[in-house]
Amino acid sequence: MEFFPDGTHMRLRSRPTGGYLHADKDGAGVSLRPRARASLNAAWRVQRAARYGGAYVLLQGAAYGRYVALSPSPGPGRRAVVQLDYDAPGMDAAIMWKAARAVGGGAGADDVLLRHFPACYRRLRADGRCRVWRAGVTVDEHGGRSTMMQWTVEVIPPMPAPRLLPVPGPLLFPQHQCSIPLQQNLGGLLCRQQRTIRYVWADDHGRFDELGWATFEFCGRSLFNLRAEVAHRAGKEISSGMTVCVRPGFYGRLTPLVIDLPRSEDPMDIVVLTTWSPANEELRYPDVDAPKGT
Template structure:
């Protein structure tokens, strides 16, 4: 547990493959990817420590999408993977077991490798020892230490000074449409899909469980376009001075939103900050490009 200090950013590297635990851009799956795989922040996780009934637990939420690493108890692992499915999901209940982990060193405290033991059942496992094309991650219904497929190396990701630049929208042809809405007949089908965005200002009580919150429908995945829409509506038109955090679930911690959105059409909860304000300057951004081990 000493490797998982509250609030730090980490990567989890498979001992066998040398690839990293990655939050997939569908907003649900997790997989093994090389370091720097696009978007680089999808391979970075932030530690969220909680205590329940006197026991310490580690939760991990993705630096790209804010969603939590979890067990999906009702779903078997994908084909060629062992155990149950590992997923991303929101943290919606303080008694929610699916997102709770109890890491342990493989040799009682002296080794370089960690077991990510799920509180409910099993251990986080890389797959594909003999099928190298298999980049799946699952939760093996077994707590043993012998298989190196369950061994992970924890790499700490340092913070960077200030937020990174937001990615430019990737759709090449605007077709004469307003960049504010980024929707027209010539766009890719993804841009015609919409999700509901609910938002609060950072100086308001953080409670997305209340009714009648301000909201709007947003098309596409561009975080740059989302900042424009949010800045116009919630920040008195101060678009370039707007910063955003996403909250995945009512008990999820805030994650700075600097990566294009995942593909899921699930509603998103956004907290709006103004650049230069003390609470905005206190936001922590991991340096995904920093050279590590």
Template sequence: MDQFQDGQHVWLRSRVRGKYLYARGDGESVRLREGRASLKAAWAVHRHVGIDGVEYVLLHSAAYGRYLAATDDRAPLHLCGYRVVLQNYDQDPMEAIRWQAVNPPGAAEDDVLLRQVRHGHRYLRANGKIQRWIRGVSVDDPQNITTMMHWVVEPIPAMQGLPPLPPPTRDRHPGDLSVWLGFSPASIRTIRYVRADDDGDYPELEEVWYALHFTGRSVHRLRGLLRDELAKDDHVAAADLIMCVRAGRHGRLTPLVVNLPHHGDTFQIVLIMNGTPGVQTASRFLSCIPPCLQP
């Protein structure tokens, strides 16, 4: 467990494949990828003590905020075991997102096994040892422990400030011909948002949050829309807004500095005003990513 310090960011590299655990652009699935210079390859560590007194490691995506979770669904063809997905942290306890870091006997000192706490302690594993084109990630039963379950935890040094937003993009809208032909469909989703006070506090019950419908994925355009909404009651500049994803009622805040996932799910966003004490209050949830990582 010492490899995972609460609030830090890490990369997870497969010892055998040499590739990194990576959140895909759908915001729901994971895979292996060579490069690590992306927010989608970074994972924030959330140490959690359960009501049983046991401490667990929770890992949420630095890009989308959702938590790495095991399921009971069989993995797709060519993958061993069961599916791994990204999920919101909506209830506590939520065993699907709880992991324990175990040092495999006889392995390299910095190798870890990530053991799931549910259903017989399945382990996170890479796939494609022989069929190298396979890049899926899954969980498999303890009877099948192999070096494909060995992961190297690489700490990411923190930086001051948040990464810049990606360049503005033109979202395709439902009226575009390319959408009607089936290319690059526009994602229509509900954005539920709330503004934190100057101390960083905000109501947890989503029922009292505001809502708007948003088409597309552009984080630039979303920030502009939220700025316009807040400007109805107060003068707000776009640069003043720090948008933070809350992936479920118990999820930690994750700065939103990438374009939204392809799928049109509901997004929960907490707005923190830059320059307020609330930024410092929330700083342990806003640990930052080095500038080498591109959104």
């Protein structure tokens, strides 16, 4: 467990394949990507948990805030690994992992096994050794042992300041039009993706009223447009003095959004922090572009 300090960002690289554990852009899948080292989708934040006398870890995606989880749908022999929100205490059985040092099979000093809670025989496994076109990540249901279950931990240092936000796409509208549904602006021709956004403003210490959520329908994936929409609804002229965080479920930790939204149409809970507030200063951003060894 010394590999996983609480709050640290890290990558998990499959030792046999070289692929990185990757949060897919659909917001639901998890896969292996060999060239994803500099991608925020390959960065995971550690959340420690103590249960039943043991220490466990949760792995939260730095891109969309969702957790690495065992799929609720059983499969033959192996079950898929997915991204899930942390909605209820009973979800511990889906998103908690036990880390142990990997031994044998050429394992290095930074290689670990991740056993799924509560069945210690279930281990996180990379696919693709014999069939290179397979880039899935699964959990073995039968307690098998393989070097495909060995993962190299790469710690990601924090950035001294938040990264620049993505450049807005061509569908950015003037702020006074933000509250007009995009379907009305474009006759419904270009609005192919719409999701429900629940949002709430937090105080300087990150506290907010659970009864204070407001809701609107948002079209597209642009983070820039989302910030402009939230700022407009709050009567603010600009959105530069705010940080938009996703709360992935009632028990999920806040994750600052710095890339465009996932491709899914799943609803999102957004908590807005004021820039330069104590709560905002506590946020951490992984420096995925930092060279190895820093």
